Amino acid sequence: MSFLQYLINGISIGAVYAIIALGYTMVYGIAKMLNFAHGDVIMVGAYISFSATNYLGVPAVLSIFIAMAVCTILGIIIEGLAYKPLRGTSSLAVLITAIGVSYFLQNAAQLIWGATPKNFTSIVTSAPISLFGGQLTITGEVIITIVASAVIMLALHFFTTKTKIGKAMRAVSEDRDAAQLMGINVNRTISTTFAIGSALAAIAGVLLCSTVPTLQPTTGSMPGIRAFTAAVFGGIGSIPGAMLGGILLGVIETFSKAYLSSQFSDAIVFLVLIIVLLVKPAGLLGKQVQEKV
Amino acid sequence: MSTILSVEDMHVYYGAIHAVKGVSFDVGEGEIVALIGANGAGKSTILKTVSGLLHPRSGNVIFDGKNISHTDAHKLVRHGLAHVPEGRRIFLQMTVQDNLEMGAFTQKDVSKEDLERMFTLFPRLKERRKQIAGTLSGGEQQMLAMSRALMSHPKLLMLDEPSMGLAPILVDQIFDIIQELHDAGTTILLVEQNASKALQIADRAYVLETGSITLSGTGAELAVSDEVRKAYLGG
Structure with a gap:
């Protein structure tokens, strides 16, 4: 029965990674850049939710929407101020800038909220469900996280395959120049992508801190790196890939902690990543890019 | 016949490379105008500059009465400019x-x-x-x-190498369709390496060599010109 318990917990933490990975993968697909500050947007989202509930007395559910709104604006500002001026320059310059933005956000958070960890109150109030005479416990957080990620996945799938803006995003991701020749404003599309990715990061931040309640300025960095790994694992640029990669990563991590070694769980996760990339360089669901002649 | 596109003394650079050196030409409403020339003569660069993917360092691009030299590509589609890029670039x-x-x-x-x-x-x-x-x-x-x-x-349809990489029978088919569009009143700016095909359907044509226009005339005139025959039509 403990196997099933680990599996469910693994899927739950994996679902959080998946939501974060969606932000990485969408931005990569459309702007062709790795936004290493994405993990820190999660942390900002969690702090906003925390502040809204603890200092302003806002109900927990409403605080999520406030966090999403703040992170959406933050994402658009980051893209406009830090990345947009570098469009067309070397990808290394953009990468270094992203790392700079990451440190900026962490230090700004430390300035505003201090370095002492905050104790995040879970947004979920329902009691855990006990099954098989108490052998299997499913917490409300686990259910909410899995449901939220499934809803997000379906909504994103609908958005990118059925709506005009979503299709335009796919067009930009496939061929930026051709998309411009259709009349698609590439800058606005990239900005929209950052907005969506950052709103998802806010949700991920609240879900993450509801499960792991310690909130500090570096809260986003490790989940951010794991989610980035998940995005690469699933095939960067692919939305279903990010989802699959995130969940597999969460499950592998939880099983490693449970059965092998809790200290080496990250090492094991990255070992699996290396093996997958050796066998399938484009990731599990990534498309092998063919050079056209 | 009113002019829909006029390019005036346009210079385009790729970094330090001077790709288009003071090119001037125009396209009248309802016309098929062809730009012919060898690979690397600057034909595609001209189309990219007209459609706003590139911008000229100097000179003007006037489309439908407006100076669009520095307007971005996505805005020009709304003004009635359509560009089928080289290599098709479909999604x-x-x-x-x-x-x-x-x-x-x-x-x-x-x-x-x-x-x-x-x-x-x-x-x-x-x-x-x-x-x-x-x-x-x-x-x-x-x-x-x-x-x-x-x-x-579009008020102007720009086609970059529509016959590239196609079997001869398909080339004929594509050119028939271009002719059909022209007959229906579409204005077309055509860039082609297949000079003989292009000159057959073009009302007027310009010959481009290493970034400059060296010859111009009606399609029929250029098709019988010695220089064009020697350089592009295989004698």
């Missing part, structure tokens, strides 16, 4: 139908009549509307690229 991972919908991005909605018009012009696309564009043959991809551009109701 290979999207369906035929989605590609056409992207072509109508600047329209309020995708009208049934427009889709029907494209399917009448290119019946093959109707059969394949649900198919992923990457699975189409080269000729079908060219047809999709052209119909995608037509979805925006």
